[in-house]
Amino acid sequence: MAKQNTVFKDAYNRCLRLLADTSSLPSEPELGQVLGVSRTTVRAILSRFEELQLIAWDKRKKNVLRQPRPDDYFPTEETDSLADIIERSFMRRILAGGAEPGMQINELELAREIGTGTTSVREFLIRFSRFGLIEKRPNSHWILKGFTREFALELTEVREMFELRSAARFVSLPDDHPAWEELTKIEALHREILADIDRRYQEFSELDEQFHLLVHKASSNRFIVDFYDIIAIVFHYHYQWNKTNARQRNARALEEHLAYIEALRSHDPEKAEQACRRHLQSARETLLQSIP
Amino acid sequence: MAKQNTVFKDAYNRCLRLLADTSSLPSEPELGQVLGVSRTTVRAILSRFEELQLIAWDKRKKNVLRQPRPDDYFPTEETDSLADIIERSFMRRILAGGAEPGMQINELELAREIGTGTTSVREFLIRFSRFGLIEKRPNSHWILKGFTREFALELTEVREMFELRSAARFVSLPDDHPAWEELTKIEALHREILADIDRRYQEFSELDEQFHLLVHKASSNRFIVDFYDIIAIVFHYHYQWNKTNARQRNARALEEHLAYIEALRSHDPEKAEQACRRHLQSARETLLQSIP
DNA sequence: ATTCTGTCTTTTATCTACAATAGACAGATC
């Protein structure tokens, strides 16, 4: 295989959902816009729809013939990009599978295990290396540095510097800046989840990422915003594998976020700094607790 | 070609220099250690030496037969790793060759121009992307964000946060920490160069990198240390292409470094912070001046 | 008993090839 057609399959599934709600599809360029793919892919999707008698396609007319059935969709496993698959496998390996620091990482072995070519694994490792968890010995293997206490401390140190600075910028954003509007939306979501915490506490993880990213973006500094990727991925997988007291922890974090949001709204740098510090402190403790 | 044998050629040249100073070479493992290559490569070098009648090789005996001639060496162009070559070509292109922000970068074109395969170019771009100068559109081209004023400001903002923090750590390093010794060496080099500034001012660039890296390392934070790569590469190429007033600028920076070093030595955090700020301020100005 | 060499195996770095996807352009349609 040269290239997986995951872009096609994923767009196909999304287009199928669009099709369920309408009696005819819009123009090719418009579909491309909505789905975020090129016209070439759109046309491939339409051709398939036609073959399966889902639509009658004649130039500008794309009339829906029947409702999609569950088995018209591609299985979701097939719509994930190769990079995502590699990332997940790799993270599972190094987080779950008792990966000791200092261990060697073998490109070929990883590729075979994941069922992919070495090129993709290699490119993944290069991209991943900026997270500071692995390191390359040129002409030789990669070394796993491991998700250790030091790693967590170094990560949080930088995170705290960056977020404090971003929060300080946030309070001085002009009132008509779109960030305020998004902050309102995020706050509302916090309240919704808190009101039904027993059932919805798992939604916190995603919301947490959204909120902190919004704060970091206020820095208008690409290095600060990019660094948030590292934090996001660490916390993302961290949440997945450390579920002890999740409900309670998340409830507490939600409350802290609300205090933090209020402080940002006050436009008072002092208050914002305090609320930010308080939350970062407890986030750090949570992270450290999960490391042996 | 599968792999360039630059490791071999470079080690070969260095081994040839060793050979000039001795009448017999040490054991294979020892040579490997000295040259930083595996025994496989060492043996390849020795075989070649034997072929060219440079040594008589019989098991443990490796007696030098004749002095190397200039044409025994491989040309230096052939000893650079592919990654270095790509980096240089790319930087020349984007810094020298009027590269406008927003320009598209084409992997295949770049590869052809440099005379290499697309894989290597691609891997380079992935690695390079962490410097924030280019950005990838998946399934499509890379975009050059350009060495703009914003870039320089964002870079220096983070640099200043990191270096101030590192300097604060530096002053509290214990007296027996090896960093102090290295600081002494670096200081001596500063004085040497200053004493002969008219002729040696170009050596500043390398020294600058050494000094700031030493400071950053005091942070014991991999993210801070890794970030210094970005600063180093930017300043490295910056020095190469902006030569106006180089002598004067470098002399001033050397003086500032000396004050900064003295402040670090004082173990006084206040003094260190002041000296650090002063120097970073003028470093920032210098960088900004060179951007249109 | 340690260190070295000869030989063999494994792994990385890089090239080439090709399908998936993006993108460009002219003529058709509204």
Next chain:
DNA sequence: GATCTGTCTATTGTAGATAAAAGACAGAAT
């Protein structure tokens, strides 16, 4: 006149192959 479609070309993403380099192990030399 603007937008859309048909067709064609260019570029990316990935696999597979191969030489360079690393590394392992047993037997030889000190």
